[in-house]
Amino acid sequence: MASKTRTRASLTDESSLKTGAQIVVDTLIEQGVDTMFCYPGGVVLPLFDKLYDAPIRFINPRHEQGGCHMADAYARASGKVGVVLVTSGPGACNLVTGLATAMMDSVPIVALTGQVRTELIGNDAFQEADTTGITRPVTKYNCIVKRVEDLARTIREAFYIASTGRPGPVLIDIPVDVEVNKCSADIPGEMNLPGYKIRSKGNARQISVAAAAINRSEKPVLYVGGGVISANASEEIRLLAKKAHLPVTTTLLGLGSFDQRKPESLDMLGMHGSAYANYAVQECDLLIAIGARFDDRVTGKVKTFASGAKIIHIDIDPASISKNVHVDIPVVGDAKAILVELTKEAEFRERKSWFEKIAEWKKKYPFSYDRKATAVKPQYVIEELCRQTKSEAIVTTGVGQNQMWAAQFYRFIKPRQLISSGGLGTMGFGLPAAIGAQVAKPDATVIDIDGDHSFNMTMTELATAVQYNLPIKVCILDNGYMGMVRQWQELFYNKRYSNSSLINPDYATVAQAIGAVGITVDKKADVSKAIEQMLAEKKPCVVDFRITREENVWPMVAAGKSLNEMDGLDILESMA
Amino acid sequence: MKHIISALVENKPGVLAHVAGMFAARGFNIDSLVVGRTEDPDLSRMTLVVVGDDRVVEQVRKQLAKIIPVVKVQDFVGEPVVARDLMLITVSASPDKRPEIFSMIEMFRGKVVDISQRSLMIEISGPESKIEAFIEVCRPYGIKNVARTGTIAMPRQAKAEAD
Numbered sequence: 001m002a003s004k005t006r007t008r009a010s011l012t013d014e015s016s017l018k019t020g021a022q023i024v025v026d027t028l029i030e031q032g033v034d035t036m037f038c039y040p041g042g043v044v045l046p047l048f049d050k051l052y053d054a055p056i057r058f059i060n061p062r063h064e065q066g067g068c069h070m071a072d073a074y075a076r077a078s079g080k081v082g083v084v085l086v087t088s089g090p091g092a093c094n095l096v097t098g099l100a101t102a103m104m105d106s107v108p109i110v111a112l113t114g115q116v117r118t119e120l121i122g123n124d125a126f127q128e129a130d131t132t133g134i135t136r137p138v139t140k141y142n143c144i145v146k147r148v149e150d151l152a153r154t155i156r157e158a159f160y161i162a163s164t165g166r167p168g169p170v171l172i173d174i175p176v177d178v179e180v181n182k183c184s185a186d187i188p189g190e191m192n193l194p195g196y197k198i199r200s201k202g203n204a205r206q207i208s209v210a211a212a213a214i215n216r217s218e219k220p221v222l223y224v225g226g227g228v229i230s231a232n233a234s235e236e237i238r239l240l241a242k243k244a245h246l247p248v249t250t251t252l253l254g255l256g257s258f259d260q261r262k263p264e265s266l267d268m269l270g271m272h273g274s275a276y277a278n279y280a281v282q283e284c285d286l287l288i289a290i291g292a293r294f295d296d297r298v299t300g301k302v303k304t305f306a307s308g309a310k311i312i313h314i315d316i317d318p319a320s321i322s323k324n325v326h327v328d329i330p331v332v333g334d335a336k337a338i339l340v341e342l343t344k345e346a347e348f349r350e351r352k353s354w355f356e357k358i359a360e361w362k363k364k365y366p367f368s369y370d371r372k373a374t375a376v377k378p379q380y381v382i383e384e385l386c387r388q389t390k391s392e393a394i395v396t397t398g399v400g401q402n403q404m405w406a407a408q409f410y411r412f413i414k415p416r417q418l419i420s421s422g423g424l425g426t427m428g429f430g431l432p433a434a435i436g437a438q439v440a441k442p443d444a445t446v447i448d449i450d451g452d453h454s455f456n457m458t459m460t461e462l463a464t465a466v467q468y469n470l471p472i473k474v475c476i477l478d479n480g481y482m483g484m485v486r487q488w489q490e491l492f493y494n495k496r497y498s499n500s501s502l503i504n505p506d507y508a509t510v511a512q513a514i515g516a517v518g519i520t521v522d523k524k525a526d527v528s529k530a531i532e533q534m535l536a537e538k539k540p541c542v543v544d545f546r547i548t549r550e551e552n553v554w555p556m557v558a559a560g561k562s563l564n565e566m567d568g569l570d571i572l573e574s575m576a
Numbered sequence: 577m578k579h580i581i582s583a584l585v586e587n588k589p590g591v592l593a594h595v596a597g598m599f600a601a602r603g604f605n606i607d608s609l610v611v612g613r614t615e616d617p618d619l620s621r622m623t624l625v626v627v628g629d630d631r632v633v634e635q636v637r638k639q640l641a642k643i644i645p646v647v648k649v650q651d652f653v654g655e656p657v658v659a660r661d662l663m664l665i666t667v668s669a670s671p672d673k674r675p676e677i678f679s680m681i682e683m684f685r686g687k688v689v690d691i692s693q694r695s696l697m698i699e700i701s702g703p704e705s706k707i708e709a710f711i712e713v714c715r716p717y718g719i720k721n722v723a724r725t726g727t728i729a730m731p732r733q734a735k736a737e738a739d
Contacts, residue, residue: 136594137601140644143588196644322634
């Protein structure tokens with residue numbers, strides 16, 4: 001036995017051995033990774049040492065959460081997998097919000113975390129955390145690699161799982177000794193995922209049933225979600241809507257999948273969606289949901305949601321079907337492939353009275369605000385941004401009023417144009433997301449439409465934008481409140497503004513101190529000029545728009561109400 | 577309604593945590609959960625008993641199938657299956673009561689696996705209803721300890737072969 005071992009060892013040429021760290025770097029490059037968001041620390045030093053010479057662009061955030069949001073937005077803007085690498089313990093823990101954000105919005109991320117030495121695991125070692133335990137519910141898949149021989153295979157599996165089916169974040173935890181250990185360089189490392197099957201083509205018979213329902217329908221509505229954007233199926237949506245003559249509404253994450261300038265566009269539906277989209281959904285006889293998941297912010301009271309309609313649901317995730325709302329015609333598979341087949345069988349139908357009715361609602365209740373006001377109105381700022389960027393900027397947002405106004409007043413015309421935390425509603429997403437998007441699309445105009453309190457949460461990443469010369473634009477709609485919290489307190493808590501207003505710094509001064517450009521706007525007359533200047537800046541630029549403090553987002557479907565029970569319609573009507 | 581769900585899973589660390597975590601996170605209740613190896617060393621079988629209406633159990637099935645290391649999920653509801661629990665039960669048994677108890681054990685096709693001056697340990701397997709019934713008949717003598725597995729199940733072969 002002993003002699004046998006010795007023979008084998010002598011046969012193994014040292015040069016055909018690779019360290020775990022080298023395997024990680026080689027496999028990342030093999031997977032096409034050219035950009036990573038990473039923050040070093042003790043147990044990932046072997047990896048960082050190997051990465052030092054790798055042909056990969058590194059962006060160092062100021063906080064791991066920011067890095068994770070950057071990788072997320074990088075993925076959303078480019079369609080590629082975002083990669084983030086951090087150390088164990090606090091580094092890994094700081095990823096949690098970013099992973100949960102990506103999980104809820106189905107964004108492909110591969111997160112690599114360092115871990116303490118294998119023999120220390122479970123001993124409460126320095127910077128040890130049960131990373132796989134903590135992140136299990138916020139990842140599509142995660143695992144710890146305890147043998148260097150398993151590294152290449154696991155990383156390949158991670159990229160495959162993250163980017164296929166319903167995409168999502170995958171985390172791999174790598175103990176430091178596995179980074180240092182060596183194994184033979186020619187281990188094939190083929191993927192082995194017996195439990196992971198993706199249904200890509202939809203059932204042909206179901207597609208025909210769906211097409212027949214569309215062809216019969218007098219009052220259909222196409223309800224498009226973010227799944228259409230991740231499936232790169234926006235063009236197929238346009239073709240179906242055109243051929244079958246369908247009005248199209250989208251979710252927040254679906255914005256950009258259908259050109260909002262088209263007459264068939266009903267804009268966004270839901271809690272702060274357009275009145276015409278919500279009315280159309282409630283009155284339709286056929287709702288065709290594609291890559292959407294009937295989120296409570298979309299449906300309002302589930303019992304009364306589209307209660308007269310037959311529902312078709314096309315989705316890659318079988319668990320999404322009939323989860324919240326009963327579906328009559330499910331089609332499981334890839335939206336793009338299914339749409340192509342569906343469109344073949346769809347027929348044109350005029351639906352004159354339905355489109356007339358929609359046009360009436362559109363005319364009566366457009367998104368609106370007090371255009372005559374002399375104060376700076378947030379909606380005006382966004383309309384002006386949209387005008388000056390010709391609807392072509394990539395827009396990221398914070399969460400709350402700023403996000404809803406951006407969704408209502410910017411007109412999105414192409415996919416991957418709006419990058420927003422829809423499902424988790426992560427305040428602080430906007431700035432790091434703008435950085436990630438700008439890294440992915442260096443030539444695009446990237447604007448973070450943010451709230452003051454959202455911006456406060458991750459403002460530190462402005463230094464990242466400065467360091468890497470990323471010319472992002474940040475428009476803070478600064479009302480000195482957590483605006484949406486304040487709106488709810490005004491409407492439902494008798495204007496008791498409990499803890500919803502913090503003292504803000506002077507953002508322009510902060511921006512300048514960090515090395516960015518800072519502008520303050522407190523007059524309506526200065527808005528246009530400031531935006532012009534901002535768009536011309538080559539450096540990161542922050543514009544602090546001091547907006548009307550107590551502006552509300554209308555319309556609004558209060559929690560628990562039906563989608564057609566909207567507040568604020570009188571306000572919209574009076575300003576139309 | 578009670579559903580017996582059988583899940584074939586990869587024999588990897590963390591799978592049980594993933595399944596249990598999914599149930600907790602989505603608010604599904606598990607009546608029982610049994611995990612054991614199969615004939616294939618790379619696979620384990622989890623047998624879960626879940627009570628809920630069809631919509632809930634449908635979600636349970638789909639959410640289970642969605643977990644990457646879960647290879648196959650079957651809901652046995654409405655199918656002819658053999659379902660068994662195993663129990664070890666220790667009952668107080670003074671020498672004068674033993675003949676009665678022995679005849680009862682025989683009736684239930686149980687087995688005495690340990691004996692002491694004052695008690696008997698009995699091994700018994702069968703459908704859950706039989707286990708429950710045996711506990712009831714033991715109760716008057718004084719139950720000292722009960723250890724039960726959950727349900728394991730397998731579809732009847734005649735049906736499987738017809739497929």
